[in-house]
Amino acid sequence: MSTPTRPLRIACVGEAMIELSFAAPNLGAPRVAFAGDTLNMAVYLKRAIGDAAEVAYVTAMGYDPFSDAALAFMAGEGIGTGHILRDPVRMPGLYAITTDAAGERSFHYWREASAARAMFSGPEGLAMLAGFDVIALSAISIAILPEPARAALAARLAELRATGTRVVFDSNYRPRLWSSVELARGWVERFWRLTDIGLPSVDDEQALFGDTDEGATLARLRCYGLRAGALKRGARGPVALDGAVAGGDFPPADKVVDTTAAGDSFNGAFLAALLRGEGTAAALAAGHALAREVVGFRGAFRQA
Numbered sequence: 001m002s003t004p005t006r007p008l009r010i011a012c013v014g015e016a017m018i019e020l021s022f023a024a025p026n027l028g029a030p031r032v033a034f035a036g037d038t039l040n041m042a043v044y045l046k047r048a049i050g051d052a053a054e055v056a057y058v059t060a061m062g063y064d065p066f067s068d069a070a071l072a073f074m075a076g077e078g079i080g081t082g083h084i085l086r087d088p089v090r091m092p093g094l095y096a097i098t099t100d101a102a103g104e105r106s107f108h109y110w111r112e113a114s115a116a117r118a119m120f121s122g123p124e125g126l127a128m129l130a131g132f133d134v135i136a137l138s139a140i141s142i143a144i145l146p147e148p149a150r151a152a153l154a155a156r157l158a159e160l161r162a163t164g165t166r167v168v169f170d171s172n173y174r175p176r177l178w179s180s181v182e183l184a185r186g187w188v189e190r191f192w193r194l195t196d197i198g199l200p201s202v203d204d205e206q207a208l209f210g211d212t213d214e215g216a217t218l219a220r221l222r223c224y225g226l227r228a229g230a231l232k233r234g235a236r237g238p239v240a241l242d243g244a245v246a247g248g249d250f251p252p253a254d255k256v257v258d259t260t261a262a263g264d265s266f267n268g269a270f271l272a273a274l275l276r277g278e279g280t281a282a283a284l285a286a287g288h289a290l291a292r293e294v295v296g297f298r299g300a301f302r303q304a
Contacts, residue, residue: 008053008275010045011083011129013137014038015116015144016059016070020096021260021299030096034070035300037138037172040261043077043301044268044290045136052276056080058128060119062091067115083128090115099258099298109176111144120149126156134275135160136168136267139188139204143177150187157194168229169195170267173204184208192221197274198229198241199267205231218243230270230284232263238270238284248285253292261300266291 016039020030039057046055057079061067063086070092071081093111100106111117119125129135135157142150157167171188178184185208192198198221202214211217218231221241230238237250270287274280 007051008049008134009132010053010055010134010136010271010275011058011132012038012042012045012055013058013129013135014141015093015111015114016057016061016074017111017114018066018070018092018094019300020094021258022096022098031299033299033301034073034092035261037140037170037264038136039074040264040300041136041138041170041267041271042074042079044261044265044294045271046078046268048269048272048286048290049275053272054080056083056132058083058119058125060085060087060090060115060125062087062089062115064091066092085115085119085125085128087115087118090118092116097258097260097299099260114144117144117146118149120145120153125149126152129156129160132160132165134166134168134271136170136271137191138170138172139184139191140172140174140177142187142191143174143184154190154194157191161194161196166196167194168197168199168267168271170199170263171201171204171208172263173208175207181208189224192224192226195224195226196228197271198226199232199263199270200229201232201234201263203234214239228274228280230266230280230287232266232287234262237288238266240280240284242280244280248281248288250284250288251292253295256295258298259295260298262291262295264300265294 017036019033019035093114096108205217227242229241235252266287269290270283273283273286
């Protein structure tokens with residue numbers, strides 16, 4: 001008698017924030033929601049993968065009503081909240097989005113006292129990463145951490161990889177979160193070298209590393225040992241990091257209202273297809289199709 005196969009256990013690590021979404025140029029009343037790059041990824045991943053995987057969010061929140069509402073939102077999306085620390089002093093960060101006529105975003109952040117910044121300041125946070133088959137995080141996840149916590153997280157991921165855990169990384173580069181481009185470059189490269197499935201965006205990589213063209217970006221990523229994953233290229237569509245999958249037909253979006261969560265939704269759909277065993281070509285197509293849909297509405301998630 002065969003043993004039933006348990007669902008994959010996936011952790012997305014990062015910061016859940018309060019999102020205020022304005023329609024420019026006349027701001028008016030904002031939409032209020034909860035988002036953050038890896039939280040967006042977690043939601044879209046769970047929606048796409050369904051019961052084939054358990055998806056948990058790893059972060060720290062407060063004991064305030066906003067934190068309670070964020071946890072309720074996650075639970076409502078089927079995201080596990082049992083690996084979220086509660087901070088007695090800190091609260092969630094907040095950010096506001098405005099968009100121009102072409103749907104391009106501008107961000108304004110209030111996150112200096114965010115509870116997520118302290119999630120790996122003690123051993124209990126790092127201990128929460130045990131038991132997962134896949135751990136997904138981004139350069140934003142590490143940028144918000146103090147330097148000692150960042151180093152401790154890197155060491156912990158190296159230990160977990162040695163026991164079979166796969167690491168997924170998206171190099172979301174936000175210059176304002178780093179004291180210098182040199183510091184960001186060093187840490188992002190360190191985490192790329194800890195990565196099994198890469199989900200970089202070409203504009204982030206070129207801004208951070210100064211690559212002269214797309215070929216240079218792909219060559220550099222492969223030098224880190226990266227073979228699995230996708231290089232996101234916006235409306236031009238993604239390419240496989242290993243170069244083994246020929247480019248597909250990736251039509252641009254019919255209408256761009258807001259590019260918020262375009263890359264995050266791509267990550268979720270791509271990972272869902274890849275982890276289901278559908279292959280890289282199918283994963284690229286799934287990611288691009290969802291991103292095309294997501295840029296057609298305002299905010300990280302469609303609201304009724």
